[in-house]
Amino acid sequence: MSMASEGLTPVLAVQEVEASGLGAAVAASLGRGARYLTMAASDHREDEGRLRVDVVLAPGGPGPLEVLRLHLPPQRAEYASLTPILPAVHWDEREARDLLGVVPLGHPDPRPLVLPDDWPRGLHPLRRDVPWDVHPASAVGAAWSARLAEGEGVVHMPVGPVHAGIIDSGHFAFSLMGESILHLDVRLGWKHRGVEKTVEGTPWEEASAAVERVCATCSASQQAAWSEAVEQILGWPLPPRAVWLRTILLECERLANHINDIAALPAGTGYTVAAMAGSVLKERMLRLAAQAFGHRYLFGAIRPGGVARDLDPAAGTGLRQGLGELRGDLERLTQRMLRHPGFVDRIHGTGVLRPSTARDLGGVGPVARASGVRQDLRLDRPYLAYRQLAPLLVVEEEGDVAARLRVRIREAAVSLELLDRLLHGLPPGPWRAPAPAGAERASGLGIGACESPRGAQVHYLELRQGRIFRLRIRSSSFANWPLLLEAVPGNLIGDFPLINKSFELCYACSDR
Amino acid sequence: MNIWLAAVLKAVAVLMFLGLNAFVLIWGERKVSAYIQRRYGPLRVGGPAGIFQSAADILKLLAKEDVMPGDADRWLWLLAPIVSLVPATLVYLVLPIGRTVVLQNLNIGLVFFSSVTSFSLLAVFMAGWGSNNKYSLLGAMRAGAQLFSYEIPLILSTIGVVIVTGTLTLQRIVQYQTHHAWFVFPQILGFLVFFVASLAELNRTPFDLSEAESELIAGYFTEYSGIRWALFAIAEYSNLFTTSALGVTLFLGGWHGPWLPGWVWFLLKSYLWVFVGMWIRWTLPRVRIDQLMDLGWKFLFPVSVANILGTALYLVVR
Numbered sequence: 001m002s003m004a005s006e007g008l009t010p011v012l013a014v015q016e017v018e019a020s021g022l023g024a025a026v027a028a029s030l031g032r033g034a035r036y037l038t039m040a041a042s043d044h045r046e047d048e049g050r051l052r053v054d055v056v057l058a059p060g061g062p063g064p065l066e067v068l069r070l071h072l073p074p075q076r077a078e079y080a081s082l083t084p085i086l087p088a089v090h091w092d093e094r095e096a097r098d099l100l101g102v103v104p105l106g107h108p109d110p111r112p113l114v115l116p117d118d119w120p121r122g123l124h125p126l127r128r129d130v131p132w133d134v135h136p137a138s139a140v141g142a143a144w145s146a147r148l149a150e151g152e153g154v155v156h157m158p159v160g161p162v163h164a165g166i167i168d169s170g171h172f173a174f175s176l177m178g179e180s181i182l183h184l185d186v187r188l189g190w191k192h193r194g195v196e197k198t199v200e201g202t203p204w205e206e207a208s209a210a211v212e213r214v215c216a217t218c219s220a221s222q223q224a225a226w227s228e229a230v231e232q233i234l235g236w237p238l239p240p241r242a243v244w245l246r247t248i249l250l251e252c253e254r255l256a257n258h259i260n261d262i263a264a265l266p267a268g269t270g271y272t273v274a275a276m277a278g279s280v281l282k283e284r285m286l287r288l289a290a291q292a293f294g295h296r297y298l299f300g301a302i303r304p305g306g307v308a309r310d311l312d313p314a315a316g317t318g319l320r321q322g323l324g325e326l327r328g329d330l331e332r333l334t335q336r337m338l339r340h341p342g343f344v345d346r347i348h349g350t351g352v353l354r355p356s357t358a359r360d361l362g363g364v365g366p367v368a369r370a371s372g373v374r375q376d377l378r379l380d381r382p383y384l385a386y387r388q389l390a391p392l393l394v395v396e397e398e399g400d401v402a403a404r405l406r407v408r409i410r411e412a413a414v415s416l417e418l419l420d421r422l423l424h425g426l427p428p429g430p431w432r433a434p435a436p437a438g439a440e441r442a443s444g445l446g447i448g449a450c451e452s453p454r455g456a457q458v459h460y461l462e463l464r465q466g467r468i469f470r471l472r473i474r475s476s477s478f479a480n481w482p483l484l485l486e487a488v489p490g491n492l493i494g495d496f497p498l499i500n501k502s503f504e505l506c507y508a509c510s511d512r
Numbered sequence: 513m514n515i516w517l518a519a520v521l522k523a524v525a526v527l528m529f530l531g532l533n534a535f536v537l538i539w540g541e542r543k544v545s546a547y548i549q550r551r552y553g554p555l556r557v558g559g560p561a562g563i564f565q566s567a568a569d570i571l572k573l574l575a576k577e578d579v580m581p582g583d584a585d586r587w588l589w590l591l592a593p594i595v596s597l598v599p600a601t602l603v604y605l606v607l608p609i610g611r612t613v614v615l616q617n618l619n620i621g622l623v624f625f626s627s628v629t630s631f632s633l634l635a636v637f638m639a640g641w642g643s644n645n646k647y648s649l650l651g652a653m654r655a656g657a658q659l660f661s662y663e664i665p666l667i668l669s670t671i672g673v674v675i676v677t678g679t680l681t682l683q684r685i686v687q688y689q690t691h692h693a694w695f696v697f698p699q700i701l702g703f704l705v706f707f708v709a710s711l712a713e714l715n716r717t718p719f720d721l722s723e724a725e726s727e728l729i730a731g732y733f734t735e736y737s738g739i740r741w742a743l744f745a746i747a748e749y750s751n752l753f754t755t756s757a758l759g760v761t762l763f764l765g766g767w768h769g770p771w772l773p774g775w776v777w778f779l780l781k782s783y784l785w786v787f788v789g790m791w792i793r794w795t796l797p798r799v800r801i802d803q804l805m806d807l808g809w810k811f812l813f814p815v816s817v818a819n820i821l822g823t824a825l826y827l828v829v830r
Contacts, residue, residue: 155646157646157647157650179801266797269797269798270796270797270798271796271797271798272545272548272549272794273548273549273794273795276549276550276551277549277550280550340797342796342797342799343797345799345800345803346797346798346799346800346803492800492801492802493650494800494801495800
């Protein structure tokens with residue numbers, strides 16, 4: 001374990017392609033069994049006089065990540081859209097068009113994704129000559145041009161962007177025929193914070209606090225992917241204890257999220273007893289996390305080079321014992337839920353996401369696995385302690401709300417089991433490695449990826465002289481939002497909250 | 513006694529009871545739900561077990577601004593909460609509260625009760641349409657479909673009782689039960705259908721589709737606040753009590769019981785019924801609208817018809 005970050009730092013294989021050859025290169029790579037990870041555009045006009053688009057794919061087997069690099073002249077920053085051959089980049093391309101002015105020709109959706117509809121044309125906030133606090137006077141908030149179904153008897157029902165309850169901002173536009181949903185369109189970006197812009201130029205040592213706040217519920221995954229990207233650039237190996245502790249943190253986060261999602265689902269049907277009992281378990285999990293790691297949502301727990309603080313033996317024992325007690329209670333609750341005929345009637349056959357749709361649109365995490373997609377970064381590209389302790393792959397085939405619930409229930413059990421083994425076999429030694437020489441002036445490209453509770457979390461990071469040049473975070477929710485729009489039509493409007501909760505998508509991750 | 517004076521006194525008594533009933537049930541519902549969900553429920557406002565919560569709620573509601581949506585249909589919108597109170601108040605007329613206590617011993621008591629309660633749909637539609645809001649309208653339409661589907665099994669389920677006693681007078685139905693078994697035993701099918709249908713009629717979980725907080729915001733009264741919203745709540749809790757009281761009258765012997773005075777038994781049984789309703793509300797998940805319709809038309813309706821046929825056949829053969 002001397003070079004623990006060895007497999008965690010796959011060498012990147014950068015391949016430069018022509019604008020005309022990008023589609024063919026991506027298609028060839030996909031044909032070899034590669035999987036799309038992320039796409040990042042960046043502004044290199046200062047030194048190279050051009051814009052850059054990187055498409056990152058993970059090969060089917062072991063081996064370096066493939067980075068397909070495209071250079072575009074700033075006057076004609078156009079290329080043939082990848083969406084027709086790789087629908088998973090649908091939103092990525094719209095975002096890059098908004099933020100960097102990189103235009104995918106032939107993209108099926110010409111509307112902005114992140115910027116307001118009345119944002120001035122030609123002003124792309126992530127271009128380096130645009131200040132972070134740019135506030136164009138013309139952008140006053142025009143009405144959003146939702147895509148609606150039209151026809152005799154079709155009713156349009158807008159929901160949001162302000163919702164009742166403690167939930168972030170998203171605007172849903174339903175086209176209804178009676179109680180049935182014909183079409184759903186969604187608009188996010190209402191609270192876009194521009195984190196990727198504001199961290200530009202920040203030394204990497206100081207950026208962790210911003211990165212971990214991109215999303216509270218997936219904070220540890222954000223920290224892990226970010227740290228991995230930094231460590232990759234710096235060639236910074238982790239000591240074994242740090243590897244183990246980081247894995248424990250990630251699994252604790254997965255467990256807290258899965259318990260939360262399991263508890264949220266019955267609330268969508270008015271089955272409050274189960275929802276409340278589940279909330280009790282979630283609270284217990286958060287308190288265990290706070291006791292062991294100092295923060296309920298694990299903020300400030302992981303730092304490049306290791307973890308932020310050690311787990312002392314007493315806290316470790318307490319955590320292990322608390323998790324043991326949690327296991328039995330969680331099992332009893334979930335069995336009660338799955339045996340409840342009224343509840344089961346509501347979740348079976350509701351919100352079906354077909355396996356082909358999940359695969360084609362690049363679904364990730366429990367949502368994809370509930371539609372039969374065999375995909376889990378912990379197994380596909382093992383990292384941290386998953387290389388020694390492979391978790392069981394949990395897959396369901398039906399793709400309905402019930403399948404997504406079952407995936408989470410089974411994965412929570414797997415996490416509990418994994419945590420028990422991790423806490424039992426925690427190696428001694430240092431929990432953080434000193435930074436390698438010259439770390440504060442390091443430059444390079446790093447890609448950190450980990451399986452967050454909601455699926456693949458990918459950080460694309462370019463450092464220049466120790467400072468962030470470009471950070472792009474592709475979160476699991478960003479990948480899964482387009483899938484929700486496919487699963488909802490055909491269902492009753494009353495089932496939407498249930499379907500939405502079963503996807504458990506994060507607004508903050510997309511409005512980062 | 514002067515007939516007008518008597519009428520006024522009765523009206524005042526009913527309205528006072530209406531207020532008191534809502535006062536206790538709103539607090540009671542919160543306590544029951546809290547107990548079921550392992551919470552404490554209202555405590556902070558003071559009084560034993562937070563009983564002053566209802567008083568605080570009422571003060572708050574009275575002090576709230578009365579906001580009318582800009583495009584609302586003015587009169588429909590303004591009148592809906594008041595209209596909802598009318599059937600809620602009228603049904604007290606025929607309920608036999610004690611051996612000799614009934615406000616008006618109508619010979620068509622049961623028919624009066626069911627016809628008056630079906631009027632509450634009018635208020636629901638006035639609110640839903642008058643608000644000029646899609647959530648409200650959807651909620652009102654669901655309520656309409658639901659009331660229509662459940663009114664029928666609800667009424668059919670009571671016919672067995674009517675066949676056996678040969679009367680529509682509620683007081684006579686109770687008197688019959690004082691020297692026979694309570695109808696819950698001989699009319700068990702009718703009782704079960706009545707119980708389920710009454711939950712649906714009252715729009716309560718598992719049948720609270722027209723409100724469905726997590727799906728449709730608050731349904732037809734989304735746009736109401738302050739005292740107008742309070743009127744809806746008072747009517748709702750009053751309907752909860754009167755429907756339970758009707759069930760008690762028809763199937764659980766009404767005021768009949770040993771030792772205690774009749775009106776005490778009547779209240780005890782009715783509130784027990786209310787409690788069971790709350791218990792169910794906070795324990796079961798909500799059904800989907802198609803499941804609701806299936807249950808009403810494909811199950812409750814045939815069962816209640818079978819119950820009528822069985823009862824009639826028994827009386828003929830006997």
